[in-house]
Amino acid sequence: MAVKDRVEAVLNVGLRVPSIMLLDVLYRWDVSSFFQKIQRSSLSNNPLFQYKYLALYLHYVGYILSLVLLTLPRQHLVKLYLYVLTALLLFAGHQVSRDYVRSELESGYEGPVYLEPLSMNRFTTALIGQLVVCTLCSCVMQTKRIWLFSAHLLPLVARLCLVPLETIVFINKFSMIFTGLEVIYFLASNLLVPYNLAKTAYREDVFIVTIYVVEVYGLLALGMSLWNQLVLPVLFMCFWLLLFALQIYSYFSTRDQPTSRERLLFLFLTSIAECCSTPYSLLGLVFTVSFIALGVLTLCKFYLQGYRAFMNDNTMHRGMTEGITLLILAVQTGLIELQVIHRAFLLSIILFIVVASILQSMLEIADPIVLALGASRDKSLWKHFRAVSLCLFLLIFPAYMAYMICQFFHMDFWLLIIISSSILTSLQVLGTLLIYVLFMVEEFRKAPVENMDEVIYCVNGTYRLLEFLVAVCVVCYGVSETVFGEWSVMGSTIILVHSYYNVWLRAQLGWQSFLLRRDAVNKIKSLPTASNTQLEQYNDICAICYQDMNTAVITPCSHFFHAGCLKKWLYVQETCPLCHSQLKSQSTAASVPNQDAPAANQSPAGQEEATARKQRDEALPDDRKMEGTQEQEQEKGPDTPAGETSSSSTGVLTASQDHVKTPSSSPFLIDSLQNQSATDHPSTSSSFLSDTLDIPPSPSTLSQTSLAGISHPSPSQQQTQAEITHGELEPDPSCPVDSQESSYVLSSQPDQPTYPSEEQSPLPNSL
Structure with missing residues (x-):
């Protein structure tokens, strides 16, 4: 950001702070008590104080002017402050002229000024002062007509001309009247400035854009735009810090003795309480707490991650949670309406709640970083030290804060919320440290820890259960206090919200997690x-x-x-x-019949294959069926348990072996495969056969070797066998490609001579 932009941002905030201070003063000002004081004083006969309602209307006019001052554009705001500065300079010139005339009347010297040293000194001082005022006014108003601001020089000119002192008094009053007329003329000429500004804004495109934004995005978008332009959080924070500084200064300026440490703490709380007596000052405290929380959380991120924390900054943890918490508690407890002592005591409890919320936000930042550091096998000791030290702080400080609250305060529902929040923070940090230690133990072990996820789940489940029990205790105490103690709508609402979010939702999520894990274990066992x-x-x-x-x-x-x-x-x-x-x-898997059947048979292609195999088995003699069945049982072997479900490749292999065990079926299958591939794709028949049977791509050698010494079947048998083979070799969409190719290989492999390519086959010879 350039220097000019920084200066404009500072001016945008600093020039609007007086409008907030004026609103605060108007809120503190009681018109009725003010007029009662006037009636008891000597000013009761003044006609300006006879009309109470006129002053009341002026009170509301002050509110309107403050709001206008707050919402003016920066350029017009700068002009307004320049006009105010010019008026103050003219008033200073009037004071200088009045003091000079009074001093001359007291001296009584009417001779030449240069003959009397004291008179010369007074004249020189007044002249220099008036020249400075005129020069500054012309510079501020950016005009060369300096005579417009030189009316206060008339008494000095008259003194040089040896005008009598009584006449100089009259000339001084005339200069005051002339200056007043100039101010009135300027105000009258600029009386329609607000109307002209509104008219200009209506004619410009800004008004059209504003109407478009309201129609498309709604009033909320317009409000957010004004919020960003006016920088209200920073504005209210500066206003509250100014009030707090004035309060501290007024206290130390009236005391000469040193203050003890306990007295300083009491002074701090009472000063904060004094600066929360109006809604505007309360909003200032809310935004100040938000910015303090943002600073603490930013330092926490920087301590853990360094400058990397600002590269991918999270939109969460902006400190608004702590500020909103303070505002809700202040409104619910009626903080503004209390006396200063009671307000300071209540503020101490509210600030404890805010500190507990900041600690919880720090834990939310540190928890994923610490766990990721433990699982990432990072060897940097400095990173581990920073993470562990912050976790130890978050473990010890909340417990110490809860202990001090129990020692110095009487137990109450709000104090119980603070204590429970501190205990929950310590429990969460303890769980995070335990998981971090488990990760580090696994890092230093050569072999991984068995069931590490189960151990981590038990650790998380333990402290989640403890959190749930603490939340239940808080709800029970709040319900008992509501039933047997003082009942309030806000307190009951807070108990209901706490019961829903911290009890019901936690119990529901925990039970769902338990059911998911139990279902997963049952599925793995099945x-x-x-x-x-x-x-x-x-x-x-x-x-x-x-x-x-x-x-x-x-x-x-x-x-x-x-x-x-x-x-x-x-x-x-x-x-x-x-x-x-x-x-x-x-239960669903147990209800599926014939688990020994491969998964490929459940698909449409598997069903067609089973139908073709059944037709082929019916066409074979009975002794060949028995022989195929015995060989199939021998192929299973003793290692495969009954009812075991195999993969898609194993299922297709078994289905293929059931109808290729006879010596006479292999030549027909190869011959039919050659005929079918040559018919469908004549140009790629040899490559398709070599890819399918995993042998060198030589169709002539393959046919001569495989059909040597074997009689050729009849044409009807070839047609039947080709149909069966086509049904067997149809690809199954539910099975992987490797499994389909393996089934093709083994369907033609038995009872064939050994080829050199079979030594390169990844399939075992037992199949």
């Missing part, structure tokens, strides 16, 4: 565990943590994950991390 063979076939990492899988669970959509990783995912949402399909609970 999912089957992958065997070593399935993990070798899957040969992939966990999609959540990107680590190798020694153990894993299989979702209903045939995806493999670590059990712990999937459980953490289910804490947040109940869908698969990869395909986002809904994960069913244990």
Whole structure:
């Protein structure tokens, strides 16, 4: 910001402070008591004080002028203050002229001025003073007509001309009247300035823009715009600080003895109480507390993060929460209407509540930073020291404040709120430190701590439960005090709000979190565990943590994950991390028939494949069916438990093996695959076959080797086998591409000679 902009910002605030002070004085001024004092004094015969209602109307006119002064644009405000300064300079010139005439009358010397030294000194002093006044007035009004402000020089000129002293008194009065007429003429010529300003604003585009803003955004947007232009928070803060400084100065200027420490604390509270006797001064205190809270929170951010805290500054923690808290409590307790002593005592309690709110805001700033520092494996000791030291301060200071409140105050509902807030802050800091210690312990261990998330959940759940119990105790005490003590609407409203936000919502959120975790644990227990063979076939990492899988669970959509990783995912949402399909609970999964069947068979492509296999089995002789069944049972092996659900690739493999176990079926399958791929895509048949069967792309070699020594089937059998193969090899949209390719490979692999390409196949030979 440039220097000019800074000066304009300071002027924008400083020139409006007198308007707030005038409003405060008018609020303090009691018209009735003022006229009672006038009636008891000698001024009761003055005709100016005979009309009480006229003075009352002038009182309201003062309010209007103060508001106009508050809302004037800065340029017109500067002009107004220049006019006021000119009037003050003219009054100073009048005082100088009156003092000179009085001194000359007292001396009684009517001779030449230069012959008498004292008279010469008086004349020189008065002349210099009048010249300075005239020069300053012409500079302020930006005019070269200096004679307009030189009427007070007439008595001096008359004294040089040896005019009698009685005539000089008359000339002095004439100069005063002439100056007064000039001021009246100036006021009359500028009487319509407010009307002209309003007329100009109506004609300019500003009025059109204002109407547009009101129509589109409403009056709230217009109010916020005026709020920002007038800088009301800074304005009221400067006004209150000025009042507070004047109060402290008036106290120390009337006392000569030194003040003790207890007396200073009492002086501080009473001075604040004296500066809260009007709504304007109360608003000034509210904004002052807001800016103090903002400064403390900004220092907290700077202490934790340094200059990085100002790069991505959060819109929250602006200190407005503390200011609004003070305003609500002051209005609810009737702070303005109390005596100074009672007001000081009540202010001490309210300020304790504000301090507790500031500590809570500091904890909200420090908590994510400390936890992120513990989990980020940062080796900077200075960062860790700053975070831990701030947490220790937030742990000790609220507890000490609660102890001091219990020692010096009688227990009350508001004091119980302060104590409960301090205890909650200490509990939250203790939980944060425990989690930070767990992170650091895991950092120094070589192996990760088992069930770390469960331990952290237990720590969080413990102090959340303690917070809930403290909130319940506060509600119970407030209800008992309302029932058996003094009842008030505001107190009952605060109890209801506290019960809803701090008791009901906390209980609801805690119960929902518990149900989510319990449901996640049940879902993990209901999912089957992958065997070593399935993990070798899957040969992939966990999609959540990107680590190798020694153990894993299989979702209903045939995806493999670590059990712990999937459980953490289910804490947040109940869908698969990869395909986002809904994960069913244990009861729903148990109701699905034939869990041994692969997941691919549940899709439309899997159903077509099952239908084709059934037709093929019906066409085979009974002894071939038995042989295929026995070989399929041997293929399962003893390692695969009964009822285990495999992945999509395993399911397709099993379905393919059921109808390729006979020696005569493999040549037909390869031949039909060649015929079908050549018919559909003649130019890419060889590449498609080589990609599907994982062998070198040589169709002639493949046909010669695979069909050697085997009789060719009849055309009807080839057509039937091609239809079956087409049904088997149709891609399943619910299965991964790798799984579909694996099923194609194994459907043609049994009872075939060994090719060199089979040594490069990632699939085990047992399949």
